[in-house]
Amino acid sequence: MRVALPRWAGTLAVKAAAFITVMCCALAALLGVLVHVSVTDQTVGQARALALSRLKDATTAFESGDTLLPGAGVDPEGLPERLRRLAAAGQRGTMVDVHQGRPTMWAAGPADRGRTLAVAVDYSQQARTIDALDQSILWSSMLAIGATLLVGAFAVTRVTRRLHATARVARRISAGDLDARVHDPLARDASRPHDEVAAVAAALDSMAASLQGKLLAEQRFTADVAHELRTPLTGLHAAAELLSPGRPTELVRDRVAALRTLTEDLLEISRLDTGRERPALDAGHLSSVAERAVRAAGAAAGAETQVRVVRDVYVETDRRRLERVLGNLVANAHGHGRPPVVLTVDGPVVSVRDHGDGYPEYLVAHGPQRFRTEGGATGHGLGLTIALGQAEVLGARLEFANAQDGGAVATLTLPQTPPAPFGAHAPARIMPAPE
Numbered sequence: 001m002r003v004a005l006p007r008w009a010g011t012l013a014v015k016a017a018a019f020i021t022v023m024c025c026a027l028a029a030l031l032g033v034l035v036h037v038s039v040t041d042q043t044v045g046q047a048r049a050l051a052l053s054r055l056k057d058a059t060t061a062f063e064s065g066d067t068l069l070p071g072a073g074v075d076p077e078g079l080p081e082r083l084r085r086l087a088a089a090g091q092r093g094t095m096v097d098v099h100q101g102r103p104t105m106w107a108a109g110p111a112d113r114g115r116t117l118a119v120a121v122d123y124s125q126q127a128r129t130i131d132a133l134d135q136s137i138l139w140s141s142m143l144a145i146g147a148t149l150l151v152g153a154f155a156v157t158r159v160t161r162r163l164h165a166t167a168r169v170a171r172r173i174s175a176g177d178l179d180a181r182v183h184d185p186l187a188r189d190a191s192r193p194h195d196e197v198a199a200v201a202a203a204l205d206s207m208a209a210s211l212q213g214k215l216l217a218e219q220r221f222t223a224d225v226a227h228e229l230r231t232p233l234t235g236l237h238a239a240a241e242l243l244s245p246g247r248p249t250e251l252v253r254d255r256v257a258a259l260r261t262l263t264e265d266l267l268e269i270s271r272l273d274t275g276r277e278r279p280a281l282d283a284g285h286l287s288s289v290a291e292r293a294v295r296a297a298g299a300a301a302g303a304e305t306q307v308r309v310v311r312d313v314y315v316e317t318d319r320r321r322l323e324r325v326l327g328n329l330v331a332n333a334h335g336h337g338r339p340p341v342v343l344t345v346d347g348p349v350v351s352v353r354d355h356g357d358g359y360p361e362y363l364v365a366h367g368p369q370r371f372r373t374e375g376g377a378t379g380h381g382l383g384l385t386i387a388l389g390q391a392e393v394l395g396a397r398l399e400f401a402n403a404q405d406g407g408a409v410a411t412l413t414l415p416q417t418p419p420a421p422f423g424a425h426a427p428a429r430i431m432p433a434p435e
Contacts, residue, residue: 012163016156017149024148028141032134039133043126048094051107054119055092059109062117072119074111079118083108087116096123103127162186162197166204173204178212181205215273223270229263265382272389279318279394286414287312287345289319293326294343303334303341310346315414321390322414325398326350328387329410335383337408348414358402367400384410 058072068074075084078099083106086093092109099106103123111117162184172180184201186192194202233256240256243249271277287309294305315322326343329352333341337354344351362369368384384400387410391398395415403409 011160013153013156013160017153020149020152021145024145025141028137028144032137032141035137036130036134040130043130044096047096047105047121047123047126048107051094051105051119051121052092054121055107055109055117058117058119062111071121072117074115074117076118076120078104078120079108079116080106083118084116087111087118088114159195159197162201166197166201169208170204173208173211178208178215181208219270219273222266222273226263226266226270229259230267233260233263262382265386268386269382269389272386272393277393279321281316282319283314283316284319285312286315286348286350289315289322290326290343290345290350293323294330296323297327297330297334303339305330305334306340306342308342308344310344312345313347315348317394317414321394325387325390325394325396325412326352328383329412332383332387333408333410348416350412350414351409352412353403353407353409355407357408358406359400359408364400364402 054069054072058068061068061072062074078097080095080097083093083095087108087110090110092107094105094107096103096105098104099120103126105121105123105126106118107121108116108118166182166184169180169182182201182205184198186194187198187202187205237256237260240249240253243252287307291307294307298305330341330343333352333354333356337356339355341352341354344353363384368388388398391412397413397415399411399413401409401411
């Protein structure tokens, strides 16, 4: 089973800090062990040489019958059993042990009649030296690790700060702010070598500029085409009105009307694409706005829509834009779904549902796309695109989903504080409907 880690554990700064800490600890441990082993071997070697030298002097005095020096004796108390057995075998040896509560370096060798001649040398000073060395290695390693972490954190933070700035700009661009740029200082200075973050920032700025240019060109093209079509369409409509009554005339007028509607939709999309549209706020009951939108859409579609009011609210919003959004949702439900089509008002939330095959997968995942329809549907895919754009002008959230038991569900959630129009200072709020 994978251990669930907190989100902050996945950041680059935490990973870099963990890597630096592990590497510093490993390096400090390696150097500490090497220094400890080297100094300990040297210290023990000096104490062993001193003990063997005193054992040699004690052996000479014992064989001559002289008095043994202090610290030397035959079968002394406290002699380690391993040294005693070694001397009994006729060999000399040394060993560090605790004698009378103090570290002692023992040196022992064989004497007469199976006895052992041993010398005890005080090893306290050497033991304290090694302990002090270990403490110094520990504290110096901790200080080195702390200093390395601070320097590493400073260096990594500078990189992650630039990465976070690049990510924020990328999110702004994906949200529709095509003017957003990283402007990384290192990327703008051609005299300095560029790191990977500067390369990413420069690539993102270049991509944003290219994307902005292409989208602006597309918006200008859409607006220019729509404007250029209005004049010949006006003449074509006037000419169609002069035709004599009959089935061919009806077909011509119907196609002219459809082309005029398409042109007006293109003009509306081009205005929404500029991002300069602002709502004209006025107040009213949300249920009344919904009923007017349903009547207009039902009259155009020639079908009925059920209106359910769970909880009515008094809203301050742009009623014309709100009716446009709801009308497009209802018209789309009648045009691409199956009855019954139900519009439900539940406070600031309005949902439109049909009982057809539901929205296509691409629309649920990525939202409506102009001039794209699937599943044999007719139309140009502009109705939902306009509804989404007008909802953004209102500051509302429009979501598309499919019901579990079948059918498409569009949910419009009005904001508690609608966007302020030009010249407004105190934005209005959604209030409960008066009795």
